[in-house]
Amino acid sequence: MKYIDEYRDARIARGLAKAIANCARHNWVLMEICGGQTHTIMRYGLDEILPRQIELVHGPGCPVCVTPLETIDRAIALALRPEVILVSYGDMLRVPGSDLDLFRAKARGADVRIVYSPTEAVTIARGNPDRNVVFLAIGFETTAPANAMAAWQARREGLANFSMLVSHVLVPPAIRALLASPENRVQGFIAPGHVCTVMGYQEYEALVRDFALPIVVGGFEPVDLLEAILMLLKQLEEHEARLENQYVRSVSCQGNLPAQRIMQEVFEIADQKWRGIGPIPRSGLRLRSEFAAYDANKVFDLELITADEPAECISAQVLQGLKKPTDCPAFAMRCTPENPLGAPMVSAEGACAAYYHYRRHARAS
Amino acid sequence: MAKTAPTILGLSCPAPFPAKDTVLLGHGSGGKLSAELVRDIFLPAFDNPALARLDDQAVVQVNGSRIAITTDSFVVKPLFFPGGDIGSLAVHGTVNDLAMGGAQPLFLSVAFIIEEGLSVDVLRRVVESLQRAAASAGVQIVTGDTKVVEKGSGDGLFINTTGIGLLEPDVEMSANRARPGDQVLLSGSIGEHGIAILAQREGLQFESTVESDSASLHTLVASMLNVTRSIRCMRDPTRGGLSSTLNEIAAQSQVGIELDEHSIPVGEEVRGACELLGLDPLYVANEGKLVAIVDPVIAGPVLAAMRGHDLGRQAQIIGTVTASHPGLVTMRTVLGTNRVVDMLAGDQLPRIC
DSSP states (O other): OTTTGGGGOHHHHHHHHHHHHHHOOSOEEEEEEEHHHHHHHHHTTHHHHSOTTEEEEEEEEOHHHHSOHHHHHHHHHHHTSTTEEEEEOGGGTTSOOSSOOHHHHHHTTOEEEEOSSHHHHHHHHHHOTTSEEEEEEEESTTTHHHHHHHHHHHHHHTOSSEEEEEEEEOHHHHHHHHHHSTTOOOOEEEEEHHHHHHHOSTHHHHHHHHHTOOEEEEOSSHHHHHHHHHHHHHHHHTTOOOEEESOTTTOOSSOOHHHHHHHHHHEEEEEEEETTTEEEEEEEEEEOGGGGGGBHHHHTTGGGOOOOOOOOSSHHHHHTTSSOGGGSTTBTTTBBTTBOSSGGGTSTTSHHHHHHHHHHHHHHO | OOOSOOOOSSOOOOOOOOTTSSOOGGGGSSSHHHHHHIIIIIHHHHOOHHHHTOOSSEEEEETTEEEEEEEEEEOOSSSEETTEEHHHHHHHHHHHHHHTTTOEEEEEEEEEEEETTOOHHHHHHHHHHHHHHHHHHTOEEEEEEEEEEOTTSSSSEEEEEEEEEEEOTTOOOOTTOOOTTOEEEEOSOOOHHHHHHHHHSTTOOOOOOOOOOOOOOHHHHHHHHHHOSOOOEEEOOOTTHHHHHHHHHHHHHTOEEEEEGGGSOOOHHHHHHHHHHTOOGGGSOOSSOOEEEEOHHHHHHHHHHHHTSGGGTTOEEEEEEESSSTTOEEEEOTTSOEEEOOOOSSOOOOOOO
16 A cells, blocks of 8 residues: 555565664663554564664553543443433443443443544534533544534534533653653653644653653654664664654644644643543643533533542553553453453553554463 | 642552443454353353354254254344345355355245334345345245334344255365364455445445455355365354454364465555554455365365455465464564464454544
8 A cells, every 4th residue: 555555664674673773782761652653563563673672661642541530430421321422432432430331331221422533423413402412532632633623613503412521631741741750761752643743743842851862753654663763772872862753754843733723722731630640730631611511521510420540450550661561460361351450451552452462472472 | 630740650540340241242243252152151051062163054964964054143234335235145144154164055044123114115125135145146035034123122124044055975164173284265355344334334434435245155165165175164254354263263273373464465445444444454344255274285276266266366375274372363464573363352443543
């Protein structure tokens, strides 16, 4: 397939792996932020062709995994109300809440519908004027513009039966929190290419400066990731700390300005809880007061529903790159995709699920 | 929300929900949850040797004849899709389950479960399509049943078909017969049925010209059996896709299977749609493809026979059966690395980004 096969070319990938091996003189710990990148690393076995000096750890960039428990509980409570149609992205349905997940709520009669685009949720609201349609608007900066567009469109049309349960997270504050932790091991970051396609990469300059470590904006194909690793490595071996962009075919310094404008019109920055990590100041988005009529938390008085996360699995450490999924005693034993102990085993983008699906054999042998 | 610095450690994820208390949609996906229902509920209740083989069809002896029986229910939505409809699918699915045992399909029963309010014109079109597919497959519909359920208790129309076929004495195929060294043959490109259906569903707006591959495979099977009667096993990778079928064979034969990613045919449009939706074509449904496990000595001639048939023009050898890692399917990726091709728990869910 044009524009994809070139980035999965075995010869180019092997060449980059060789260049990485030639360049690596010391041991380095690198983190890819985005779950999509983790998925590629496991799906193509990139760690198999990297030299032993390079350790890849996997970041908190799976939007499904970091959505707080109480948001899931609120979504389930809403879904179980007979007048509500709860609309969600598909991979949220299997995420465990405190007592149920959305698949089980659906089995109990809840009207839960999967969409691929948030504006579809608006269409559902338009077609069901006697029902309350709530869209579970989650994600990073990548999905924020489209989610914002849904609220904007609903307001323009004056739809009174549409609202959004928003749980949006932002990447740069999460990187800052990881780097500020005394336990941090990460020496270089691959920044998420899709997030930067929307936001540009200026925000990452401050991180490079404050923590004196290199960040490379990377894409999602095997060749993209290997090239990003090589770019990080060249800087690290030369004791440099700069911001570079590997994903030039998609990411510009400014990003997508119209997308940023609609985000800013609809959302404002707020403190945000991250499942498995905890609260991070100014790391999320919430609806602006002008859009309060579309905020499901306010429309349905959901703030009474709160939940604390019990300490059952090591996802906190996994999501921060402190541990690998395979370090967990429950991995592939008590914790599997059919029976997940934690969110990283649920979503296809979760680090634990990626390890489970693609590398179970390596662990067994 | 607290204004303190983030607490990085000590927070974690919630307790599990065993998927055993309630039937979920995922139990019908053909993945691990479906297999659990069969293992925990159905097999203990009905246990007998014909059932225990867990093939797509049961083979029983009646008055010295070997008879294959199978049944399948069709709940596809929408009822009409590019490349087929619920009527033709209800014939192809059951004919193929008979054919995968090497049986000559002969007779079908058809049961309709109709939701009140269905247009009679829709029903007539489905029935006509069903009859055309049956005639073209050379099977007769010899009995049937009709039930109507209240509005809201069905989804327009469900169809069940049961099929009976006859087996030659020397044909013996089963998913427990794969042996190390055997070759894995695939009759053509994967994922077309699943993507054709998905593109028609509400909530998904992408333009696609992908047509379902829905077809009766028994003549392809016959041309393969003309070459040799010693094919070990055949399966049609329907729901759950190629990966679920190969995982079932690996588990039932207690062998490993090693695939070569390069050799698995996937059409450009299916690849494109899968990239867009974050799906893996290995898990997307087919309704007109088969996988055959054959001794390496006869793999060449069987492959040639497949390629000589209209439904097998793109047939490929896609992998090898191994003694190592029994029960597990692995794949050599396009980069030359190895990964596991696992069976999914439930349905494949599109990723968010």
